[in-house]
Amino acid sequence: GQQVMQIPQYQHVQEGEDFTTYCNSSTTLSNIQWYKQRPGGHPVFLIQLVSGEVKKQKRLTFQFGEAKKNSSLHITATQTTDVGTYFCSSGNTPLVFGKGTRLSVIA
Amino acid sequence: NAGVTQTPKFRVLKTGQSMTLLCAQDMNHEYMYWYRQDPGMGLRLIHYSVGEGTTAKGEVPDGYNVSRLKKQNFLLGLESAAPSQTSVYFCASRRASVGETQYFGPGTRLLVL
Numbered sequence: 001g002q003q004v005m006q007i008p009q010y011q012h013v014q015e016g017e018d019f020t021t022y023c024n025s026s027t028t029l030s031n032i033q034w035y036k037q038r039p040g041g042h043p044v045f046l047i048q049l050v051s052g053e054v055k056k057q058k059r060l061t062f063q064f065g066e067a068k069k070n071s072s073l074h075i076t077a078t079q080t081t082d083v084g085t086y087f088c089s090s091g092n093t094p095l096v097f098g099k100g101t102r103l104s105v106i107a
Numbered sequence: 108n109a110g111v112t113q114t115p116k117f118r119v120l121k122t123g124q125s126m127t128l129l130c131a132q133d134m135n136h137e138y139m140y141w142y143r144q145d146p147g148m149g150l151r152l153i154h155y156s157v158g159e160g161t162t163a164k165g166e167v168p169d170g171y172n173v174s175r176l177k178k179q180n181f182l183l184g185l186e187s188a189a190p191s192q193t194s195v196y197f198c199a200s201r202r203a204s205v206g207e208t209q210y211f212g213p214g215t216r217l218l219v220l
Contacts, residue, residue: 031205033206
């Protein structure tokens with residue numbers, strides 16, 4: 001079946017450093033979605049991309065490659081509010097989620 | 108709009124007890140899902156439903172049953188709870204169109220002793 005893998009599993013950064021998480025699929029994807037889960041919270045939708053798209057949300061930059069298998073989320077100058085686990089997911093129903101990347105930001 | 112709600116928020120069970128987790132959504136979404144989340148394991152799909160009266164198995168369905176008698180509700184049942192079912196359970200819903208956003212409930216924390 002379709003698998004979505006994320007790396008790294010954990011990332012600890014100093015506040016102000018950049019952060020990137022990668023999402024790789026074993027098959028081509030029609031679209032990709034990114035979610036953020038704060039500690040103790042539930043996943044919240046961030047963005048959706050289709051093939052070849054690059055989108056920005058303030059300090060967050062999302063990319064989805066032309067090959068439709070790879071995506072990344074880059075955060076510039078991390079802040080303590082960025083702490084949480086970032087998940088990618090794709091496919092039609094049911095959505096397949098990666099295991100997520102847990103980001104810790106040290107002030 | 109309350110969005111997606113889950114009851115209860117927290118529950119402690121003894122091994123062998125049964126319980127039902129309720130998920131309700133007021134967005135008229137066709138699709139509903141139950142996930143479990145364990146440390147380091149991400150979100151694993153238990154069961155899902157693409158419409159009233161229909162359900163399907165996900166990645167980890169064993170030990171769970173579901174029912175979708177009304178479009179707005181999706182019930183997850185544990186007939187005989189086991190310690191391995193200690194987890195955080197999330198319900199989610201979305202529209203039927205491709206690429207629609209999935210909305211999650213706040214979660215139910217279940218401890219099985």
